[in-house]
Amino acid sequence: MNTRTPALMIQATGSNAGKSTLVAGLARALVRRGLKVAPFKAQNMSNNAAVTVDGGEIGRAQAVQARAARMPPSVHMNPVLLKPETDTGAQIIVQGKRWGTLRAKSFLDKKAALLPAVLESFSLLADQADLVLVEGAGSPAEVNLRSGDIANMGFASAADVPVVLVGDIDRGGVIASLAGTHLVLEPEERARISGFIINKFRGDVSLFDQGLVAVTRLTGWPSLGVVPWLPQVAWLPAEDAVDLDRIHASLSTRVIAVPVLARIANFDDLDPLGMEPGVKLIFVRPGEAIPGNADVIILPGSKSTIGDLAFLRAQGWDIDIKAHVRRGGRVLGLCGGYQMLGKTIADTEGVDGAPGIVEGLGLLDIATVMSADKSTTLVRGTHCTTGADVEGYEIHLGRSEGRDCERPLIMIDGRPDGAISADRRVEGTYVHGLFTGDAFRKKWLADLGIASSLAYEAQIESALDALADHLEMHLDIDQILKIAHSRHSSSASAA
Structure with a gap:
């Protein structure tokens, strides 16, 4: 298990809070600072998959993040992929290959057995990178799924990775969602969180200054920034079907x-x-x-x-x-x-x-x-x-x-x-x-x-660079890097 490479995990108070996008943007920003960055998501659930050079499957979001990091997609970037086939069952992909099909209850009983493969993939990536950016899944507040967890705090604890928590202000109730997450986490899980980010803000960011103070007062976590809504994000490939209508408005x-x-x-x-x-x-x-x-x-x-x-x-x-x-x-x-x-x-x-x-x-x-x-x-x-x-x-x-x-x-x-x-x-x-x-x-x-005027690949690159510029402007990237490097420091002191 690699304990030397700096790493940071982006978790969120709920699904569709922008974790995938933030990891992609941070990856591009840090690569432009000269770092070799590897994206990683232990467990993903999506029917939008990508194929790696060696013929394996990973979630589409991790392929986009690999592109942002200017790395070839690898099966180790998403070692467990769940592809829903019914409301209660999914095909399980492990390190790129079909592992089986399980009902949801059966997977919950067996997911802990996949942790060794997850840690192996993480270690292999960490050996090849200066920093690993890890994306959580759903929310760590889903305490009913805590047993055998490999997607959020279970992984963070096993791999000793510090966490930054994201709140989605666009859906409302962001202060309560951050404070509520703090309330239901175990003490050691709260301590693993080194700061929070407010994502998808619309309007004058200064209007939320007192909100930042309130979150810190209720949780003890410092703010790492407020990310305003960025329209160019809609140009990046999406992972969830809820985003299907995010593009297109032609009068043709x-x-x-x-x-x-x-x-x-x-x-x-x-x-x-x-x-x-x-x-x-x-x-x-x-x-x-x-x-x-x-x-x-x-x-x-x-x-x-x-x-x-x-x-x-x-x-x-x-x-x-x-x-x-x-x-x-x-x-x-x-x-x-x-x-x-x-x-x-x-x-x-x-x-x-x-x-x-x-x-x-x-x-x-x-x-x-x-x-x-x-x-x-x-x-x-x-x-x-x-x-x-x-x-x-x-x-x-x-x-x-x-x-x-x-x-x-x-x-x-x-x-x-x-x-x-x-x-x-x-x-x-x-x-x-x-x-x-x-x-x-x-x-x-x-x-x-129809006359085509779109240069698609160039547009995706432009969107990734715009996202990186946006995060550099609105997040404390230097502090985020310090948090990622704290993993190395804590591991070294423990040794």
Whole structure:
């Protein structure tokens, strides 16, 4: 267990308080100061995953943080990833590989057994870095989850990492949430917290001066700064589906509609489209009809293809999609969405749910067979229609074959991927991340009569630098560094 490398853990009083964004911004700020920084999150829960160079899976947020730190993503940056498949069960990814599928209660009983893998990954990263920035999960105040905890104070204690606590003022009640967290923590846990940050402030920051005094009086923790709301954060890939509507507000008549599936996955595929000035990207919520004026419908990825196909039908979206095609509209299916477009999905082993065979939407002449073997790989290829270069990644179970596969969408190192219908209105692929490439996106949109003006990768870099500038201005970065280095000092004195 590495006890020498400085480290700091960012925890929060609740979910969606901005932990991921703060770690990314701090990583970029500290890298610009000449430090080699490694991001780390012991346990994450998200269906937005990224693929590492060695073919493993980690949470999308940790991939963004790695980019901010100018490091290649590693499976050790997120050693435990939970990918929800139902309301009560999730697929468990450990150090990048599928470990099993467990119901929530079973995972709570077994999560402590994953601590050695978590500490191993943390130590490996610490050996390669000047400083490790650790992100917590949810809140340490969830005392009902304290037993066997590997995500918050359980990890911080095991790895001897100091903590900074974040409060989200945008949702209200931030003083009570910080004071309440202090109240329910154990004394040794309170002592591990070295300061607090107020995040997402709107308006005149000086109006909260007395609030900072009140929090310190109630908790004893010093303030490390108040971070105002930063609009550019919306350009960074998001991890949670609650953030789906954060981008896009075009007045263009070109409409791309995306049904929001119950287990939607890797929806950051759509971020570059939402940033395009010529595109109006509409996320269709349950209970809403897919708009009849849509030029394209994109069926996104899913963590539970068969379950989400049933969900899609329950919303009546299957009727909307078929009517859209009859009117001459286009459909693109990504990964699980691609599988739904076929004639059948066979899951005789029960990999994706109850064993059986279900009918797909029948818009592509393909059949999918599910299997336990999971494909996780980075890919490069060529778009068969335009010749544009394509870069992306695959994360999927199953194999799709059929007559429409004779018209592949992409060629990957000589291997065909995806399918195109005979009338060319319906397409599908297993490749995620297609639209991040400016060349492919420009040609794909040009086919819709839309001129692309977005330099996506440059925009992400600009957003990360703007975030780092913002944190340098509003946080006491020097004090944050001192807190991180206190781990080294305490470890040395203990030795």
